[in-house]
Every structure is written in C-alpha cells, then in structure tokens.
Amino acid sequence: MPTSRGFEEMWRDLAPVGRSAVSGGYFRQPWSSAEGELRAWFAAECERRGLTVETDGIGNQVAWWEPDPLVEEGAPRPSRDPGVLAGSHLDSVLDGGAYDGPLGVVSALAAIDVLRDRGFAPSRPLGIGVFVEEEGSRFGRACLGSRLVTGATTWEQARELRDRDGVFLADAVVDAGLDPSAGLLSLDRVGTFVELHVEQGRDLVDRDVAVGLASEIWPHGRWRFDFAGQANHAGTTRMEDRHDPMLTYAMTALAANKQARLAGQRATFGRVAVEPNGTNAVPSLVTAWLDARASSDGALAELVASIERQAEDRAGRDGTTLTLTAESVSGSVAFDADLAARLAGLHGWPVIPTQAGHDAGILSDAGIPTAMVFVRNPTGVSHSPDEHAETADCLAGVEALADVLAELTSAPS
Template identity: 70%
Template sequence: MSFEEMWTSLRDVGRSARSGGYFRQPFGAAERECAAWFAEEALARGLELRSDGFGNTVAWWGEWREWGERGSCPDGVLTGSHLDSVLDGGAFDGPLGVVSAFAAVDLLRERGFVPSKPIGIAAFVEEEGSRFGRACLGSALAVGTLTPAEAEALTDRDGVRLGDAWAQASLDPTQGSTLLADVGCFVELHVEQGRDLVHRDQAVAAASEIWPHGRYRFDFTGEANHAGATRMEDRRDPMLTYAATALAASQKARLAEERATFGRLAVEPNGTNAIPSRVTAWLDARGATDESLDELVAAILDQAQQSAASDGTAVSMTAESVSRAVAFAGDLAARIAAPRGWPIIPTQAGHDAGVLSAAGIPTAMLFVRNPTGVSHSPAEHAETDDCLAGVVALADTLEELSA
C-alpha cells in the first residue's frame, strides 16, 4: 500500500465533521482504531508485532524470531512516532511519522535492501498528554523515567484513572516494557511545527535540540459571590488574578523571546452571574535553556502572587511535568544531514525522541516542511510531495543506520 493509500485509510479516523480536527485521545475508540490500523499494516508486511503493558507497540522487520522471544532486537534501528492527537488537533502531528515509517520500509524493500540490523516501527501511546495530562507518557514508561505506580493514578477530565483505562483496553502494566531493550538508535520523522523550512525553502531538515518545557497548574482561589449585588471593591475574584497572570506571562515570554501559554481553564462554580470561588489554569512554558525556563516560570509565579495580594485572593503552583533541554546526538544528526544538504534546526515542541534521547538512546529527528507553520490545529498541513520527500529521507537514513 502506497503512502497516499495509507494516509487515506487513516484520514477519517477520529475526525470531527464540524471542525475537521482530530480527537484521538488515548484508549478512546478513535485511538484504539488507529492502534488496530497499525497492527494491520504491520502484519500485512510480515512484521513481527510486539506490545508492552502500557499500550506501546513496535513492529520489527527481519528474520530475527529468536530475538523476538526476548521481546527485543539487538542494536535495532527504531523509527516511528505516535497516533494520538491533541483535542481538535491536526492530521500530521504523529501519524505522519508512523505512515512514513511503513512507507520507508516498503521503499527499502523495493530497492532490494536487506538490513544487517533489525528495523522497528514504533507507535507510542499518549504522546500529547491530551487525556491524562502527561506528555510523552508512553515513551516515559517504556524507558522507565515514569513508573506504572505514578502513572496509573493519573486521571482524565472525567475522573477516569489511567489504571482503569489500561484495564478496559485489556492491558497489564505489571508486565512492564522490554520494547526498547538493546535498541541501538531512534529516528523520528515529524511534521515541522513552525516555518523554519518555509523560510529556508527546504522540504526536509534534521533536528539539533528540543527546548526545555513544562506544564504547570495554577490554582487561584477567592470567594464566590453574586455578580450583581457585590460591589467591585468588595470582591475577592480569582478570575482577575488569573487574567493579570495570563497577561504578565505573555509579556514576560515576549520580552525573553520564549513561550508561555495558558491554554486550559477550569472555573468554579462556572456560572454567568456568579463571581468564581476558584480558577484553575494550566500554563505551558518553554525556554531556550533550563535556566531561562526556570526564570520565566518563577517570574510568572511572582507576578501571580503580587496580583493575588492586591486582589485579596490566593494562588499556588504545581509543576505537573517538566522536560529538560535535550541535545540530540550531534554526530548522528551531522552524519545523516550533511551529505544530503539538509539543514539542522532546533524545535520548541516536545517529542518521544526527546524522552529516548534523555534515556541514553542515540536519537535523531527529521522534519517535513509545514507550509502554514500551524500545528495542534485542523489547519496543520504538509504537501504530498514534501511528505514523499520525507519518506525518501527516512528510508535513506534507515538504510545507512542499518546497513
């Protein structure tokens, strides 16, 4: 099946008829349908399918059945990405890397290439953190930086525990994961989340680093009261404290040329004619260095505390997840990019590749041009010709690394 045919077969799964965006939340019906699609594509190619107790899956290419008994392949070259989406997300973030991986294996077979090292295609679960609030959850569990006990207590917006979602999906987290044992390197292809390649007039690039980033929960508390009967000067309104904090976060990030976004909000009691008693807001912050990220978040918290003191409210902050800066293996990026004239660029977005790299697995990333630069939105896009160039780039990379 060609790249275009695979893309068409996956295109409508979890897609909203209203917005055109995707709702492929982990262990939901649409995401499980994507997982079944992955298994079908792997088995159609005669790949050996291996899964762990968390929902991650790897399909291995090669005649290495005896290694499969151990659930791992010595010095394997791993590629792939994820199939889940953010809420109302785009089509390319994640699935492009998985579909391109299958297409790259097909291309290598057409070339008559026989790898001397096994090649695996991975589909990591809950990369976006859109349901259980922990980005790159599947890969973090696979490398052991997050324990099953820590993960199973996570809850979604409806109060469903991850442990219960695992059970409903017939997964057993006590099995752990050996999927990444003895993997020699990982290459993740991803749609670019920005316009660097547009400005460079290039279809493909390699990655140099991932900016450090984190998710922080701000709890603003005040006093619920009547919206009409309560004088403005008598209010203890946490919404005002939140609004001042959001504006300050934007200003401080702009001045530092970094990133700060309040993208999720929960209000109690959430009534039109009631002053809130509580506002919970989630901050996504990203900085050029670990130190600058810490400074940015500290400055935002300081402003929130000052505003709370003025408004007669209270505020607390909880770091729900923080990923430190990741510098990809420079020699690996240069090895695959320099001979082909690909630029090497940083990314401000988090990826499973960053988790594997931080765990000591030599890792590289390839980016495919996004003409709009828009991501995490139905407007996310990549031209078919650029996607096919990405397939060739990934195939060339896998051939070199597994020869």
C-alpha cells in the same frame, strides 16, 4: 510509483479515524475507541509486511524487520546487533491536526516499502514503534508512553493520574482492553531511534527546503495555577468587596504573554477551569494550566518564576491566593550531534532546533542515540485542524527516512 501509492493509501485509511465532522480536527485521545482503531490499523499494516507486532500492557507497539539470520552449525541464529527503531505516535491533541504523530508512523511503514523496492536488506534489526499518550491530552503528562518504557515515570505514579472526567489512568487502560500487568516494552535492543515529524514551525519554509534534521528540543513544561477566592453574587457584591480569582488569573495570563515576549521565549495559558462556573456568580476557584518553553533550562526557570512573582503580587491585591504546581517538566535535549551531522551529510539537509516536545527527546535522555527528521509545514500551523503538509513533501520525507534507515542499518564497509 509504489512509494506514492502506498503512502497515500495508508493516509486515506487514517483520514476518517477520530475526525470531527464539525471542525475537521481530530480527537484521537489515548485509550479511546479511535485510538484502539489506530492500534488495530498499525498491527494490520505491519502484518501485511510480514512484521510481527508486540503490544505492551498499556498499548505501546513495536514491530521488527529482522535481518536474514546467520547460520551457525547448521542452525539459524538471530542478529544480536543493536537495532534501529523508527516511529512516532498516533494520538492527537484535542481538535488537533492530521499530521502531528501519524506522519511519522505512516512514513516509517512507507520507508520499509521503499527499502524493499530498492532490494535493500538490513544488516541489523529495523523496527517501527508507536508510543501512547505522547500529547498528554487526556492525562496531562506529555510523552507518557515513552516515559514509562524508559523508566522516567513509574507505573505506580502514572496509574493514579485522572482525566477531566475523573477516570483513573489504570482504569482507562483496562477499559480499552489492555492488561497493565502484562508489562512494558523493552528498549534493550534499540541502538538508535529516528522519529520523522511534521515541522511545527516555519524554519524549513523560510529555508525553502522540504526536509531537515533536529539539533535540539527546547526545555518545556506544564504548570497548574490554582487561584482561590470567594464565591459571591455577581449583582449584589460591590466591586471593592470582591475576592475574585478570575481577575488574578487574567492579569497572570497577560503577564505571561509580556514576560515571554520580552525574553524571546514561549508562554501560553491554553486551558482553564472555573468553579462554580456560573454566569451570575463571582468564582471561588480558577485553575489554569501554563505551557512554558525557553531556549535554556535557566531561561525557563526564570520565565516561570517571573510569572509566579507577578501572579503572587496581584493575588495580594485581589485578596486571593495562588498555589503553583509543576505537573510535567522536561529539560533541554541536545540530539546526538555526530549522528545529525552524519545524516545531514547524506543530502545537505539543514539541522534546526525545535520548541516542541517529542518521544525522541525522552529516548535521547535515556541514553539512546536519537535523530529527528522534519517535513516542511507550509503554514507552520500545528495542534490545529489547519495543520498541513504537501503530499510531495511527505513523499520526500519518506525517501529521506528510507535513506537514513539504510545508512544506519547497512553493514560496515
């Protein structure tokens, strides 16, 4: 079948890009050589299909399949109807999986192949988009590319962000061969956005179905906890004389775990930096980043506040101090319920919530009707080299996405 051959060939092309020979995981950070290779791959695949690719000043990309032009007074006239945009992202978390992001891009390309094999011709523009820095793995701002094109974040704010090596985002973009002064993608012609994504959980596994649709995204965010103490000698300083911020951090991590479990929410400290980071020294500063997610905006605020209260209490006992900074917070997102119900009715797909953030949530917040298609993940593992989806389920996702795009770009009956 052309569908299977096209999808699997593209997937094999992507497999080695940015992959660690040690862990098998992916390091596809934004504005890196691996990400540049992925941008070039996407442009080539679009050109093979006769789609013209536009790349903006920071690396966001979009390509459109235009409907046959109308003829007016002997001259062709392009469609002015709002278009349907499908797509996702190509970057990864550090040592991430193969499917988070790229599955949505490859599936969108394959879905266009399916529609053409069916002899389908869209009555409105159909596009494929790729947004940069969705994971926030380099500059700490999730969905940065889509936030910039929707105006949720300004370039003046973003350009001053630094990565772990102290590189400014503006410099990283230029070093990648891009020109920020060229401007950002316009979403003016996007009437609907559809993002296919591997499910990052086990809901579809439990339901024993290959494909589902999203109802909502839980509110979530990232907070930086700076625990400051006093550097000192690990051998000569009595335990009772120490002002050790590592103790304050350790208790805070345990408190976050407990509070999230009690409330049925999510809290994770996954990144820590220590100064001076010596084996034989009491640290002077521990900086830790909290990822917190909850079922409502109020529940998220209460979860973070409860963790902060316990951290402050412990800091008082340890003789340390705490500074808390919210770095990136996204409110709850309810996807267009009528659109989800309409698309679910195509095949009786379940409509489920997700706790993971996506570009789809940013576009939805910007007022663009948005839907998400999920493909079953047999283990539920994500953001890991063990992330996986069966080829048969991926192909089912391609067919489902093709059905959705056909439904959304068909002429009204």
